Amino acid sequence: MDEQLRVGLVGAGPWARNVHAPGLADHPGTTLSTVWARRPEAATELAEAHCASVSATVDELLDQVDAVAFAVPPAVQAELGVQAAKAGKHLILEKPVAPDLAAAEQLAGAVAEAGVATLMMLTLRYATETQDWLTDLAATGGWTGGGVKWLSGALLGDTYGGSPWRHDGGALADIGPHALDLLDAALGPITDVLAAHRGADDLWHLIVAHESGASATITLSLKLAVQPTIVEVSVYGEHGYRALGRKPGAANASYTALLDDFAAMIASGVTAHPLDVRRGVHLQRLLDQARELAGH
Numbered sequence: 001m002d003e004q005l006r007v008g009l010v011g012a013g014p015w016a017r018n019v020h021a022p023g024l025a026d027h028p029g030t031t032l033s034t035v036w037a038r039r040p041e042a043a044t045e046l047a048e049a050h051c052a053s054v055s056a057t058v059d060e061l062l063d064q065v066d067a068v069a070f071a072v073p074p075a076v077q078a079e080l081g082v083q084a085a086k087a088g089k090h091l092i093l094e095k096p097v098a099p100d101l102a103a104a105e106q107l108a109g110a111v112a113e114a115g116v117a118t119l120m121m122l123t124l125r126y127a128t129e130t131q132d133w134l135t136d137l138a139a140t141g142g143w144t145g146g147g148v149k150w151l152s153g154a155l156l157g158d159t160y161g162g163s164p165w166r167h168d169g170g171a172l173a174d175i176g177p178h179a180l181d182l183l184d185a186a187l188g189p190i191t192d193v194l195a196a197h198r199g200a201d202d203l204w205h206l207i208v209a210h211e212s213g214a215s216a217t218i219t220l221s222l223k224l225a226v227q228p229t230i231v232e233v234s235v236y237g238e239h240g241y242r243a244l245g246r247k248p249g250a251a252n253a254s255y256t257a258l259l260d261d262f263a264a265m266i267a268s269g270v271t272a273h274p275l276d277v278r279r280g281v282h283l284q285r286l287l288d289q290a291r292e293l294a295g296h
Contacts, residue, residue, distance in 0.1 A: 004029060004030055007033060007069055008034045008055065008069070009036075009068075009071065011071030012039065012045070012071075013037075013042070019255050021046055029263030033064055033065050034052055034060075036056075040056075058080055070092065074094075074165060085110040086110055088116060090116045090262070090266055091119075092118075092262060093280060095120055095121060096280070096287055097277060097280030097281065098280070098284055101284050101285050104285075108277045116271065119258055119265075119273060120276065120277070120279050122178060123178065126254035126261075127247070127254050136242070142237045143239075144236070146216040146234055147217040148232070150175050150218075150219070150229075150230070150232075152230070153223065153225050154222045156223055170222065171220035171222045172291065177280075182244075184282075187210045187235060188212035189212075190208045190211075190286055193208050194209050197294055203219070203223075231245060231246035
């Protein structure tokens with residue numbers, strides 16, 4: 001690209017501070033131009049750390065940028081994402097893309113009408129290890145089942161323990177999109193959530209069905225006293241058992257890879273990507289189905 005993309009960051013919480021802001025500031029294709037957050041003091045602190053300006057309103061932020069990165073709760077992202085898309089801004093979206101399917105579809109509609117580029121921050125999918133694993137699975141074939149086990153005490157700690165939307169939606173809302181996305185990529189499109197249950201310690205159990213005929217299980221919690229976090233994605237079939245774990249500290253490298261794709265899409269005028277907003281809508285449909293089955 002001849003010029004760096006001017007990106008505005010909406011949100012100034014831990015994820016914005018640790019991943020979005022440094023990633024945008026350090027990437028050769030982007031610059032962190034301005035920050036807006038509901039807490040002006042948090043926006044000021046983050047902006048000053050990366051030589052960016054502070055926007056007093058979302059409209060002020062949109063007037064200064066080519067793209068917007070969101071690090072806010074799903075309901076806020078869905079509302080402001082529509083506003084940003086209508087203003088012609090490209091979007092970096094967090095998961096889940098919205099609080100429910102109706103809001104996700106409204107956002108996707110605004111994106112399609114505006115013709116802007118979008119990417120979902122499905123962290124593990126951008127990791128080289130994940131891409132190599134999925135390529136190997138596709139080349140081998142014959143996988144009939146699988147599962148995800150993601151057990152963490154993230155909501156028991158200080159970093160994310162004060163996040164109301166994470167407590168309300170639990171592990172399904174926060175890490176469920178990752179689990180569903182990875183199984184979907186590994187075993188083919190998920191067509192249905194067959195069963196879902198939420199128990200004590202925010203412990204979720206799901207059974208999902210794939211278009212390929214495969215089935216898989218998902219176990220999630222963010223309120224178990226587990227240290228370090230356990231993340232394992234597995235598949236099995238006629239060629240045995242293959243598992244993928246999560247490497248500590250991989251989020252920043254994955255965000256860099258996301259920005260590589262994002263900048264290339266915008267430079268070439270491409271708006272379609274396997275992890276664009278339509279992926280968010282597909283995952284949201286499954287999340288809503290799981291919540292309904294679990295009585296939430």
